[in-house]
Amino acid sequence: MRRDVVTVAEDCTYDEVVRLLTGHRVSALPVVDRFGHVRGVVSEADLLPRLEAPTG
Structure with missing residues (x-):
């Protein structure tokens, strides 16, 4: 385990x-x-749908 945990804000x-x-x-x-x-x-895994979404 790490003590210096990296976090993200809700609005990141x-x-x-x-x-x-x-x-x-x-x-x-x-x-x-x-x-x-x-x-x-x-x-x-939460980010994959955006990568798979068609652009256009």
Whole structure:
């Protein structure tokens, strides 16, 4: 386990989540509110539908 946990804010953008996941070499991040309370988790799997969505 790590003590220096990387988190994302509730209003974090898709691009920021991707940057944090890849930059820290993790597959998921806790989502925290403005008080630092954990509200959920976002994972690589949560981001896949956007990659698979048709553009246009």
